[in-house]
Amino acid sequence: MAVDVALQFELEDLYSRYASLLDDGPLRDWPDLFAQECLYLVIPRDNYDRGLPLAIIRCESRGMLVDRVRAAQETIMHEPRYLRHHVTNLRVTAVDGARIDAIAHFSVMEVLPDELPRILCVGRYIDVLQRRDDGA
Amino acid sequence: MAVDVALQFELEDLYSRYASLLDDGPLRDWPDLFAQECLYLVIPRDNYDRGLPLAIIRCESRGMLVDRVRAAQETIMHEPRYLRHHVTNLRVTAVDGARIDAIAHFSVMEVLPDELPRILCVGRYIDVLQRRDDGA
Amino acid sequence: MAVDVALQFELEDLYSRYASLLDDGPLRDWPDLFAQECLYLVIPRDNYDRGLPLAIIRCESRGMLVDRVRAAQETIMHEPRYLRHHVTNLRVTAVDGARIDAIAHFSVMEVLPDELPRILCVGRYIDVLQRRDDGA
Numbered sequence: 001m002a003v004d005v006a007l008q009f010e011l012e013d014l015y016s017r018y019a020s021l022l023d024d025g026p027l028r029d030w031p032d033l034f035a036q037e038c039l040y041l042v043i044p045r046d047n048y049d050r051g052l053p054l055a056i057i058r059c060e061s062r063g064m065l066v067d068r069v070r071a072a073q074e075t076i077m078h079e080p081r082y083l084r085h086h087v088t089n090l091r092v093t094a095v096d097g098a099r100i101d102a103i104a105h106f107s108v109m110e111v112l113p114d115e116l117p118r119i120l121c122v123g124r125y126i127d128v129l130q131r132r133d134d135g136a
Numbered sequence: 137m138a139v140d141v142a143l144q145f146e147l148e149d150l151y152s153r154y155a156s157l158l159d160d161g162p163l164r165d166w167p168d169l170f171a172q173e174c175l176y177l178v179i180p181r182d183n184y185d186r187g188l189p190l191a192i193i194r195c196e197s198r199g200m201l202v203d204r205v206r207a208a209q210e211t212i213m214h215e216p217r218y219l220r221h222h223v224t225n226l227r228v229t230a231v232d233g234a235r236i237d238a239i240a241h242f243s244v245m246e247v248l249p250d251e252l253p254r255i256l257c258v259g260r261y262i263d264v265l266q267r268r269d270d271g272a
Numbered sequence: 273m274a275v276d277v278a279l280q281f282e283l284e285d286l287y288s289r290y291a292s293l294l295d296d297g298p299l300r301d302w303p304d305l306f307a308q309e310c311l312y313l314v315i316p317r318d319n320y321d322r323g324l325p326l327a328i329i330r331c332e333s334r335g336m337l338v339d340r341v342r343a344a345q346e347t348i349m350h351e352p353r354y355l356r357h358h359v360t361n362l363r364v365t366a367v368d369g370a371r372i373d374a375i376a377h378f379s380v381m382e383v384l385p386d387e388l389p390r391i392l393c394v395g396r397y398i399d400v401l402q403r404r405d406d407g408a
Contacts, residue, residue: 016225089288152361
């Protein structure tokens with residue numbers, strides 16, 4: 001696949017906005033990065049490697065992501081904490097018209113009061129992006 | 137804001153030099169990355185989010201950063217350790233003439249003898265950079 | 273040194289493939305990223321800083337790396353686990369014909385069952401890359 005610096009830059013910027021919205025808000029803008037018809041899955045590595053479909057989070061539209069944000073902000077109880085994402089080693093794996101496949105590594109660090117930060121989870125984004133008129 | 141790959145590259149290189157000087161030295165060159173008249177603040181997230189100005193570190197000029205390096209090297213006592221920075225998800229948020237606003241995520245890992253590395257701190261750089269003749 | 277966005281992009285892509293092969297496989301393809309005649313050293317920071325040559329891992333050819341992969345896959349016993357690399361802050365430090373010198377920061381996160389991820393190691397890649405007809 002030909003090297004495309006501009007596309008790489010564009011995607012890295014997108015993933016950085018993504019991380020920034022999750023860590024520093026406004027969280028309600030985060031679903032806007034998804035298509036109306038999207039599929040957001042968080043699959044444990046064991047399941048993924050064995051081709052098992054069970055996902056611990058499954059959102060089948062942008063509306064469900066909006067619900068999830070509302071749940072996180074208004075319903076779920078948890079200790080006060082901050083998150084910090086690192087999204088690195090982004091690679092475009094395929095481009096087909098307006099469709100872009102990409103993978104990236106991520107870590108989510110959690111900061112609780114009076115403790116050293118710890119790693120909440122690490123993993124891999126395996127994404128299919130759809131280019132719109134104004135971006136992904 | 138228009139995508140500017142060259143500027144992005146330039147800033148990422150700057151932040152990488154920044155991280156490299158802090159982790160692998162020479163630490164005395166680190167203040168050179170700042171303007172003579174600079175303001176270096178480390179503000180706890182709680183204070184920042186509430187608009188409270190108290191910073192746990194406040195250096196109001198490059199000279200104060202030089203002092204801080206000297207303190208770190210000659211005065212402060214701590215266990216032998218190594219640090220490792222990750223600076224990721226850099227985004228330029230505004231460009232106005234020679235002034236560039238940028239944000240980035242960082243983690244600082246600390247390595248002590250005979251222990252697994254741990255996360256010393258995570259956070260966000262919120263920076264105003266001033267372009268000189270020879271770089272930022 | 274002149275800013276070379278294309279070279280930077282190319283190397284970041286290489287390091288991302290490197291990280292991806294280690295984390296998500298196929299691990300047997302990892303040695304292909306090295307020249308037939310290569311030198312792969314993992315040197316503790318204390319030794320490196322003092323100029324001491326002792327390396328905890330020393331592979332003097334691609335063949336030895338192939339052996340190491342086979343050992344990791346077939347011989348070494350360890351708990352089931354997943355790894356996740358972050359390779360960041362890559363900088364080209366010198367270019368001389370087909371030879372490229374580069375440094376980068378890395379972390380390796382380890383995920384064990386029923387535990388929060390932890391940092392297995394952090395450090396710095398100090399690399400000499402040789403350009404072939406088809407890449408590094």
